[in-house]
Amino acid sequence: MPLRRPPWNDPAMRVRVADSRPVTWWGRVPGRGRSADTCRRSTAAGVVVAALLTGGLVVTPAHAQTAGAPAGIETTQPGSDTTRRNWVADSGLRAPLRQRWRVNFDKKVGPPVVGDGRVYVPLPDAVVALDLATGKQLWVSPGAAATVSYARGRVVAAGSGIRAIDAASGAAAWSAVLDPGESGGDHVLVTDGLVVAQGQRLRAYDLGSGALRWTGGVEDGTDGEPAAAGDKIFELAACTVAAVSRSTGAVLWKVNGGCSGGGGGRVLLDGERVLGGPRLPPLRTSDGAGLPGTAEPRVLAGGVGLRTADHGLQAFDALTGAVRWTAPEPDLFETFDEPLVIGDTVVRAHISGDLRLRRLSDGLETWAGNIGKPTDVFTGSQDQDADLAAGTGTVVVGRNGTVQALESAPAGSAGRVPVTRRTRATLSESGTRERFAGRIRSTIVSPLRLEIDEHPFGGGFRPTGRSVVPDAKGRFSLPTTVRGNVRVRVVESGGLHGPSSTTTVYVQPRIRFSARNVNNRVTARLTVSGSPRVRFRGRRVAVYHVRVRSKTLVRIATARISGPRFRTGRATVRFAALRAFGRRDSVIACVVGGTRLGQGPPVGYLARCGRSRIGY
Numbered sequence: 001m002p003l004r005r006p007p008w009n010d011p012a013m014r015v016r017v018a019d020s021r022p023v024t025w026w027g028r029v030p031g032r033g034r035s036a037d038t039c040r041r042s043t044a045a046g047v048v049v050a051a052l053l054t055g056g057l058v059v060t061p062a063h064a065q066t067a068g069a070p071a072g073i074e075t076t077q078p079g080s081d082t083t084r085r086n087w088v089a090d091s092g093l094r095a096p097l098r099q100r101w102r103v104n105f106d107k108k109v110g111p112p113v114v115g116d117g118r119v120y121v122p123l124p125d126a127v128v129a130l131d132l133a134t135g136k137q138l139w140v141s142p143g144a145a146a147t148v149s150y151a152r153g154r155v156v157a158a159g160s161g162i163r164a165i166d167a168a169s170g171a172a173a174w175s176a177v178l179d180p181g182e183s184g185g186d187h188v189l190v191t192d193g194l195v196v197a198q199g200q201r202l203r204a205y206d207l208g209s210g211a212l213r214w215t216g217g218v219e220d221g222t223d224g225e226p227a228a229a230g231d232k233i234f235e236l237a238a239c240t241v242a243a244v245s246r247s248t249g250a251v252l253w254k255v256n257g258g259c260s261g262g263g264g265g266r267v268l269l270d271g272e273r274v275l276g277g278p279r280l281p282p283l284r285t286s287d288g289a290g291l292p293g294t295a296e297p298r299v300l301a302g303g304v305g306l307r308t309a310d311h312g313l314q315a316f317d318a319l320t321g322a323v324r325w326t327a328p329e330p331d332l333f334e335t336f337d338e339p340l341v342i343g344d345t346v347v348r349a350h351i352s353g354d355l356r357l358r359r360l361s362d363g364l365e366t367w368a369g370n371i372g373k374p375t376d377v378f379t380g381s382q383d384q385d386a387d388l389a390a391g392t393g394t395v396v397v398g399r400n401g402t403v404q405a406l407e408s409a410p411a412g413s414a415g416r417v418p419v420t421r422r423t424r425a426t427l428s429e430s431g432t433r434e435r436f437a438g439r440i441r442s443t444i445v446s447p448l449r450l451e452i453d454e455h456p457f458g459g460g461f462r463p464t465g466r467s468v469v470p471d472a473k474g475r476f477s478l479p480t481t482v483r484g485n486v487r488v489r490v491v492e493s494g495g496l497h498g499p500s501s502t503t504t505v506y507v508q509p510r511i512r513f514s515a516r517n518v519n520n521r522v523t524a525r526l527t528v529s530g531s532p533r534v535r536f537r538g539r540r541v542a543v544y545h546v547r548v549r550s551k552t553l554v555r556i557a558t559a560r561i562s563g564p565r566f567r568t569g570r571a572t573v574r575f576a577a578l579r580a581f582g583r584r585d586s587v588i589a590c591v592v593g594g595t596r597l598g599q600g601p602p603v604g605y606l607a608r609c610g611r612s613r614i615g616y
Contacts, residue, residue: 069089070085070087070088070301070343071083072089073090073342073390074115074150075114075388075389075390075391076113076114076149076151076190077150077189078187078225079268082189082191082227082229082269083229083268083269083270084225084266084269085268085270085300085301086298086299086301086338087302087340088341088342088343089343090343090344090345091343091390092392092393093347093394095357095408095495096367096446096494096495096496097367097369097406097407097409097444097496098413098414098496099404099444100394101134102404102405102443103137103402103403104375104401104402105375105377105402105403106375107124107125107401108123108377108400109121109387109398109400109402110123110147110398111148112387113150114391114394114396116153116167117131118131118132118138119131119391119405120148120150120155121403122146122147122157122159123145126141127141127143127145127148127165129155129167129170132405135405140170141155141157141170141172143159144159145157146158146187147159147186149188149190149195150167151191154166154207155167156207158187158188158197161177161178162175162176162178162205163176164210174209176205176210178197187224189228189233190207191233192246193206193208194246196226198264200219201216201217202226202233203215204216214249216244216245216248216249217237217244218235218242224263224266224267225264225265227266227267227269228269230285232244232252232285234269235264235267236264236265236266236267238259238263238264239258239259240257241257241267241276241280241283241288242254243274253287254288257276257277257279257280258279268300269285270303270318272286272291273291275297277295278295278296281293281294283295293321294316294318294321297318298338299339299341301360302344302360303317303319304316304324305317305318306339306341309326312326312328313327313329313339313358314326315360315363324362324363326363327358338388340390341360345357345360345366346360346363347388349388351374351384351386351399351400352370352373353371354368355368355370355406355444367446367493368494369444369445369446369494370444370445370446370469371397371443372443373472374400374401376400376401393408394407406444411495411498412496412498413496414497415497416500417438417440417497417498417499417500418438418439419438419500419501419503420438421501421503423503424501424502424503424504425505425506426503427505427506427507427508427601428482428506428508429507429508429510430507430529430530430531431483431510431529432481432482434481434482434488436450436480436490436503437475437477437478438475438490438500439473439474439475440474442474442497445492446469446492446493446496447469447492448469448470448478448492448493449465449467449468449490449493450463450464450480450489450490451488451491452464452480453487454484454485454486454531455486455598461489461491464480465478465479465480483507483529483530483532484507485504485506485507485531485599486504486505486507487502487504488504488505489501507531507600508594508600509528509529509591509594509599509600510530511526511528511589511590512527513526513589514526520576520577521577522574522575523572523573523574524574524575525570526570526571527570528541528571530567530594531567531597531599532566533566534567534594534599535566536566536567536568536569537561537562537563537569538560539591540591540610541560541571541573541590541591541592542557542589542590542592543555543557543573543587543588543589544556544605545581545587547582548584549582552616553605553613554613555610556573556575556587557573557574558592559571559573561591593609594606594609604616
């Protein structure tokens with residue numbers, strides 16, 4: 001006697017149930033932070049109060065800068081500002097992020113900087129200015145540039161020489177040609193009306209006219225990136241850190257780390273500390289005296305240094321060296337892609353398009369997304385840098401031949417995550433692997449994951465399974481194994497898209513037969529499995545003859561389930577062999593009352609399991 005199960009598309013098992021749709025929530029649009037003018041007024045007020053309390057008068061020079069706090073919200077030169085710490089004040093950038101604009105070039109772009117609402121991009125044969133709000137090209141200034149800096153309405157391009165450009169019009173202001181054999185043209189410091197280039201000596205030019213103001217510093221080094229704070233300029237030449245007078249270039253103090261020769265590097269300033277690399281301890285800005293702590297950081301924000309470790313990012317206390325947190329990022333290269341810290345948010349980008357935001361205090365990832373591949377420009381080298389800049393509410397990323405601007409967006413503003421499902425509800429068998437697939441067409445894509453809500457137990461949606469990042473075409477597929485009734489939706493971790501529409505998966509217990517016919521007496525042993533929350537022992541299982549011609553289920557026999565308390569059970573039923581069995585007929589089984597336990601839909605034959613006859 002044949003025992004067959006009906007196909008899954010049999011009318012008796014077809015379910016259409018309207019699901020409840022989650023309401024897309026909209027996050028608060030972040031407000032702008034205090035302007036630079038407001039901050040300056042507050043600082044000035046603080047100076048006056050201090051003078052009154054101490055009984056004296058404090059006069060702060062116009063060019064003085066407090067190195068212990070970020071100077072502004074724009075990255076006006078490589079290293080963010082004259083302290084070179086890659087740290088700017090809170091600009092109002094909040095997750096989730098969306099693309100504001102993207103500009104592709106046919107040449108490799110250098111590190112962009114931001115100033116006065118514009119983005120300045122160095123190219124091998126020009127400097128280009130883009131509008132920060134729209135990405136519109138404002139002007140092009142011909143001439144090679146390795147890096148650019150901005151101050152007081154001037155853009156200073158450094159390459160084989162130094163030239164100044166009017167930031168508003170792109171008109172050439174002045175240029176300076178270095179002496180034959182003189183280096184120091186790739187990086188300059190723009191500070192308080194001066195353009196300072198580091199070569200065999202420091203050379204300071206007037207920002208307005210280009211006139212050489214002075215030559216000074218130590219005669220030991222080549223190219224480097226000096227820093228400035230207060231009335232001093234600090235340089236790292238080979239393994240010597242020196243402080244020179246901003247007005248004359250005279251050496252005020254210098255400390256050697258035990259070596260000599262050419263070479264130079266970047267100096268970082270943090271409060272009263274000068275950081276010149278691992279060969280030397282932190283030095284006091286006033287006199288060069290050694291201070292406790294480490295001079296290792298290339299990024300420093302609020303006393304926290306950042307470095308790469310084990311293909312990830314590590315934060316440590318700049319005074320003690322103690323590790324605060326480590327964030328593995330296996331997709332990033334071991335080479336140091338310098339993060340940019342905006343307020344208390346660490347922004348990390350990679351050439352592949354991977355972009356992450358982390359909290360500086362504990363390393364918690366607050367947003368992750370992929371901004372797509374850059375325009376591939378072959379340069380003959382393996383340059384894999386992703387350079388970051390910041391402006392008001394914006395982060396700018398320069399990679400290969402592409403410059404992109406990202407901004408804050410309301411949560412869910414890109415619509416729902418699209419999921420391809422033919423019905424809002426589906427019927428499945430316990431243990432079935434269900435897949436939820438779709439395609440996102442947004443420019444920025446964050447990892448996606450499934451969330452499930454079990455019925456009738458409730459408790460709300462909770463994540464299940466691994467997160468996945470859509471492929472280059474935005475396609476994704478998320479699998480999950482279902483054992484009981486669940487509501488399922490796809491959620492984007494970045495929050496730019498709202499949760500997908502909810503699909504209800506009704507899951508009936510998995511029942512397997514093992515039958516034997518002896519003298520027209522059938523003994524069938526059944527194994528039942530389902531949700532681990534359900535107790536099957538003691539419940540009844542019913543076996544039915546599915547008569548296709550009459551569209552009727554006729555009960556053959558019932559039995560009690562025995563076995564473990566939850567998830568599974570066994571039963572044995574005995575009945576006489578069926579005499580009238582049509583060619584399309586079959587035999588099925590169901591658990592009586594299972595739908596009230598979250599095992600199948602509350603409609604159809606499963607809801608009426610146990611009755612003698614069930615029409616479908």
